[in-house]
Amino acid sequence: MDPVASSQLTESLVKRLAGPSTGKAGLAKDQTEINRIIAEASKGSKFYENEKKKDKDLTERIARILKLRGEAIEGVDLTKIEHHVDKIIIDLENERDLSQVIVHFDMDAFFANVELLHNPTLKGKPFSVGGGVISTASYEARKYGVRSGMPSFIAKKLCPELILLRSHFEWYNEESNKVFTILRRYDPRLSAAGCDEGYLNITPYLQKHNLTPGECVEEIRRTVHAETNLTVSAGIAPNMMLAKICSDKNKPNGQYHLAFDSKAIIDFMGDLSIRKVPGIGRVNERLLESVGVKTCGDVYTHRAVLYLMDKQFGLRFLLRTYLGIASNEVKPYERNERKSIGAERTFPPLSSTKDMLDKLEEVAAELESDMESSGWIGRTVTLKFKLDTFQVFTRAKSLNHWVNKKEELFAVGKELLFPELPTSVRLIGLRVTKLKDLKASTSEGIKRFFGPAQQATSGSKRKASDIDEDEADDASVDQEEHDSDDDVMPGFHEQDEADIDPSQHDVDDDEELQIIQPLANIRKRPPNSVPGTSISHQLTLRSRSKSAGPSRSHGAAIAEPSTTTSTPSETHTCPICNEALTSNNTSLNEHIDYCLSRDAIKQAQGTSTKGNKVLSSGDTTKEYALNGFKRLKLRPDPPVKSKRKG
DNA sequence: GCGGATCAC
DNA sequence: TATGGTGATCCGC
Ligand SMILES: Nc1ccn([C@H]2C[C@H](O)[C@@H](COP(=O)(O)OP(=O)(O)OP(=O)(O)O)O2)c(=O)n1
Ligand SMILES: [Mg+2]
Ligand SMILES: [Mg+2]
Numbered sequence: 001m002d003p004v005a006s007s008q009l010t011e012s013l014v015k016r017l018a019g020p021s022t023g024k025a026g027l028a029k030d031q032t033e034i035n036r037i038i039a040e041a042s043k044g045s046k047f048y049e050n051e052k053k054k055d056k057d058l059t060e061r062i063a064r065i066l067k068l069r070g071e072a073i074e075g076v077d078l079t080k081i082e083h084h085v086d087k088i089i090i091d092l093e094n095e096r097d098l099s100q101v102i103v104h105f106d107m108d109a110f111f112a113n114v115e116l117l118h119n120p121t122l123k124g125k126p127f128s129v130g131g132g133v134i135s136t137a138s139y140e141a142r143k144y145g146v147r148s149g150m151p152s153f154i155a156k157k158l159c160p161e162l163i164l165l166r167s168h169f170e171w172y173n174e175e176s177n178k179v180f181t182i183l184r185r186y187d188p189r190l191s192a193a194g195c196d197e198g199y200l201n202i203t204p205y206l207q208k209h210n211l212t213p214g215e216c217v218e219e220i221r222r223t224v225h226a227e228t229n230l231t232v233s234a235g236i237a238p239n240m241m242l243a244k245i246c247s248d249k250n251k252p253n254g255q256y257h258l259a260f261d262s263k264a265i266i267d268f269m270g271d272l273s274i275r276k277v278p279g280i281g282r283v284n285e286r287l288l289e290s291v292g293v294k295t296c297g298d299v300y301t302h303r304a305v306l307y308l309m310d311k312q313f314g315l316r317f318l319l320r321t322y323l324g325i326a327s328n329e330v331k332p333y334e335r336n337e338r339k340s341i342g343a344e345r346t347f348p349p350l351s352s353t354k355d356m357l358d359k360l361e362e363v364a365a366e367l368e369s370d371m372e373s374s375g376w377i378g379r380t381v382t383l384k385f386k387l388d389t390f391q392v393f394t395r396a397k398s399l400n401h402w403v404n405k406k407e408e409l410f411a412v413g414k415e416l417l418f419p420e421l422p423t424s425v426r427l428i429g430l431r432v433t434k435l436k437d438l439k440a441s442t443s444e445g446i447k448r449f450f451g452p453a454q455q456a457t458s459g460s461k462r463k464a465s466d467i468d469e470d471e472a473d474d475a476s477v478d479q480e481e482h483d484s485d486d487d488v489m490p491g492f493h494e495q496d497e498a499d500i501d502p503s504q505h506d507v508d509d510d511e512e513l514q515i516i517q518p519l520a521n522i523r524k525r526p527p528n529s530v531p532g533t534s535i536s537h538q539l540t541l542r543s544r545s546k547s548a549g550p551s552r553s554h555g556a557a558i559a560e561p562s563t564t565t566s567t568p569s570e571t572h573t574c575p576i577c578n579e580a581l582t583s584n585n586t587s588l589n590e591h592i593d594y595c596l597s598r599d600a601i602k603q604a605q606g607t608s609t610k611g612n613k614v615l616s617s618g619d620t621t622k623e624y625a626l627n628g629f630k631r632l633k634l635r636p637d638p639p640v641k642s643k644r645k646g
Numbered sequence: 647g648c649g650g651a652t653c654a655c
Numbered sequence: 656t657a658t659g660g661t662g663a664t665c666c667g668c
Contacts, residue, residue, distance in 0.1 A: 019658090020653085047658050110655095133659040135655090148655080151658040194655045281653050340662060380647080390658085396648055431662085 012286065013055045014039050017048070019149050020282050023275065025251040026109075026142030034145035034158060041154045050390035058283060062290045065312060069291060069305060078304040085303040085315070092319055098260045100328045101213050101236065103200045104243035105183060105220070108231045108252035110196035112138045114175050115165050117229055127163035128155055135167060139252060172196075178228050186220055191240075191330045197247075199240050201330040217255050238265075241326035245276050265324035270297030277321045288313065296322045336437060341376055342384075343367040344429025349388035351424040359428045360413045361406070367430050368406035375439035377402035378432035381409060383416040386427035395420070402436055 015022075018035045028034055042048040107113070111129040116122055116138075126141035128134045134155055137146040144159035155162055176195045184190045187200040202216055209216070213236045224232045231253040235246025238260050249256035258268060274296055275285045288294070291309070292302050299306065299322040306315050320326060343366040350356050371377065381403065382396040395416040403409060413430050 042658085045657080051658095131659070132657065135659080149659080153657050196655080279653070283652060338662085339664090342661065344660065346659060382648090392650085394649055398647065427659090429660085 009039055010055065010059075012059065013052060016051055016055050016282065017042050019147065021147040021149050023273075024142075024147060025248060026137075026139045026147075028143055028145045031145070037157055038145075038150075038154055041157055046388060047390055058286060062287060065287060065290060065309070068312070069309060072308040073305060076304075076308065081304040081307050085307050085319070088316070089319060089323065092316070092323055092325060093262070096238075096262060096323070096325050097328060098238045098262070099203070100201055100238060101203045101206060101260075102238060102240055102243045102328050102330060103202055103213070103217055103220075104235045104237075104240065104247040105179075105198055105200070105224075105232050106234075106244075106247045106251070107179065107196035108233055109136055109138055110175075110230075111136045111167065111172055113230050114171050115168070117175075118168075118171065122163065122165075125163060126159050126161060127165055128152070129165045129167055131166065134164075137162075175228055175230060179224055179230070179232070182224055182227060183220065186216070187330065189330050189332055191332060197244075199243065199330045201328070214255070214257050217257075221253075221255065239324075239326040239328040240330070241278060241321070242268075242324050244278055245272065248276070266322070269322060269324045270295065272296045274298070274321070280321075293318075296324075336440070338376070338435060338437075340431050340433045341367070341371055341374065341378070341435065342382075342429060342431030343370060344384060344427060344431075346386070346427045349424045349426045351422065353421060356417065356421075356425060356428065357414065360417065360430075361410050363428055363430050364406040364410035364413060367409055367432065368404060371404040371432065375437065376432070376435050377404040377438060378436065379403065379434040380432065381412040381416070382431045382433065383413050384427070384429035384431065385417070385420070385423075385425045388424040388426050390426070392427075393420070398434065403432065 014035050017039050018031075019038075022031070042051075112127065115127070115129055122138070124140060126138060126144060126146070128137040128141055128146055130136070130152065132152055134146065134148060134150050134152055136148050137155070141155070141159055141162055144155075144162070146155040146159055146162060152164055156164075172195060179196075180190060180192055180198060183198055183200055186202055186205050190198050190200055192198040200220075202213065205211070206213060206216055211219075217234050217236055221232050221234060224230065233247050233251040233253060234255040235243040235249065235258070236255065237243040237246050237258040242258055242265065246256040246258050258265065272295055273285075274280050274288055274293060275282075277296065280288070291305055291313075293299055293306070299318045303315075303319070306313050306318055343363050345359060345363055345366075347359060350359065379400070379402055380396055380398040382394050384392065384394045386392045397412055397416055399412070403412070409430055409432070413428075417428075
């Protein structure tokens with residue numbers, strides 16, 4: 001039975017309820033039936049109501065985008081714009097670098113297969129790992145539609161024989177470390193991107209051993225299996241984005257080698273769902289679909305509209321995905337890339353102030369412990385809370401001094417929480433940003449030459465230190481044996497300095513990317529770093545109705561007065577010259593004609609400045625490539641409340 | 647600097 | 656009955 005036809009459910013809501021992890025490896029037989037069961041099980045819950053609201057908001061946002069599109073294309077000569085975009089494509093094509101062999105490795109059903117090592121009798125059975133929410137499922141369970149992020153009670157409905165296992169993070173860390181250690185034999189620059197995946201640039205290794213990429217990757221995968229009894233899949237391609245997409249192609253326990261050829265790559269991308277592109281999630285998938293873009297190839301078809309709506313969609317990002325162009329710089333995570341550290345906890349909704357403060361205190365203690373053992377202090381504290389309606393809010397406060405003590409974390413959290421009361425919350429969290437590294441080897445600038453930085457420093461001045469002070473006093477630095485490693489993957493902390501080349505080579509997309517890239521330029525031929533790509537633009541048409549404050553009731557959220565779209569003079573930014581425009585159609589068209597007629601293109605690209613936020617938006621590269629894997633937080637397995645049986 | 651959103655794993 | 660935790664980034668204010 002069709003869940004949409006048989007009720008007032010919309011297609012988008014049914015799909016949303018099915019979760020973000022659909023379309024992953026391990027196909028299911030009848031997704032419609034699965035979605036029906038999920039929607040059925042969800043209906044009426046607070047979670048469901050919240051999802052429904054989010055879906056409605058998104059639908060409205062799409063309506064605004066379509067309206068904008070209608071206005072933008074009215075009377076415009078699309079052919080002319082297409083020609084212009086074709087020129088941009090030629091420039092982008094020149095960024096293409098096929099010289100490096102990049103491989104992305106991703107462990108198969110990672111948590112599940114690690115569990116299998118400890119309990120082989122589960123082999124071949126449908127089982128999942130997690131708690132109330134499933135972290136991952138065995139491939140047998142996936143056939144039933146069980147997947148990451150799904151609540152266990154729904155998974156049970158989909159697969160009554162499903163075996164639910166609790167997590168053992170120490171085990172996953174252990175295996176993860178083993179695997180990464182193996183991978184580093186083939187390229188010490190391994191870029192870990194999560195606990196179960198990472199990138200290698202095997203170009204030098206291939207040369208030295210006179211191997212083909214396929215042979216080499218088979219060998220690596222064989223070795224991983226031999227030494228861990230775990231299977232891994234891999235993708236071989238000229239850059240990280242493509243390699244990641246490819247590693248999914250022959251999952252599980254397979255590999256895929258993309259031809260290193262411009263046309264072959266474009267063909268490959270042509271049919272590919274845009275949702276497969278790292279950075280395009282459920283929301284952006286829907287937004288793009290609304291303007292006809294479902295595959296990467298559709299980007300080309302709709303290039304004129306995407307050009308006109310560059311602010312909403314990010315033309316250059318999309319063109320790169322269409323072309324299959326992305327960064328190929330593989331480098332390890334560095335400790336100083338960390339931006340925040342936090343802890344949060346979900347519990348049955350609480351309304352009493354005392355109960356909430358108790359939770360806050362627990363979270364503060366846990367955060368203190370983590371900050372202490374990993375060697376960080378920070379000066380901005382952010383409280384996060386989720387109402388029993390599932391609406392999430394954050395409240396932040398920046399301080400003049402460094403904090404990491406539970407008493408102060410708790411005090412600040414309390415201060416941030418009180419104005420929100422009374423309310424009923426199901427989650428409380430604390431996060432600290434503006435970090436300072438207590439383990440940094442002396443002040444930045446001078447790097448240490450030898451040995452792991454022992455904490456030295458005396459300090460111990462207690463109490464608030466001025467943040468201007470460069471040396472980290474305060475925050476007793478007294479961990480020693482406890483260590484258990486820090487939050488950085490073992491390996492090298494700092495390979496060496498190397499000159500930092502501040503001159504970005506970016507054509508136009510400016511911005512960050514590799515401010516610091518220690519190893520890359522040691523190589524004689526530094527891999528081309530394509531500026532990157534970013535979904536960035538979260539298509540914000542100005543009108544995220546600010547929703548009501550947390551204390552207000554859920555349904556009451558009325559779009560606040562003005563600020564909403566519809567105001568006839570939307571401002572646009574001309575993607576050619578970056579000039580701000582008023583979207584009066586005639587003037588917009590005239591302007592575009594003008595820009596197209598003069599050969600302003602090169603000039604614009606050369607001079608593009610920060611003014612242009614959209615195109616700029618840095619590089620999502622980081623999201624899937626530069627992210628180091630910080631060890632999974634080990635926490636004692638939660639007390640198993642034995643179910644009944646008594 | 648803050649808060650909401652989106653995304654990945 | 657019942658929908659996780661950690662960290663990053665981007666955008667508009
Ligand atoms: N929402 C999620 C997604 C993943 N994970 C954890 C469990 C996974 O085992 C691990 C790796 O994530 P993957 O996306 O690589 O998924 P799997 O390795 O489980 O399966 P696949 O074979 O598809 O890679 O991260 C999680 O806890 N919560
Ligand atoms: Mg995996
Ligand atoms: Mg993975």
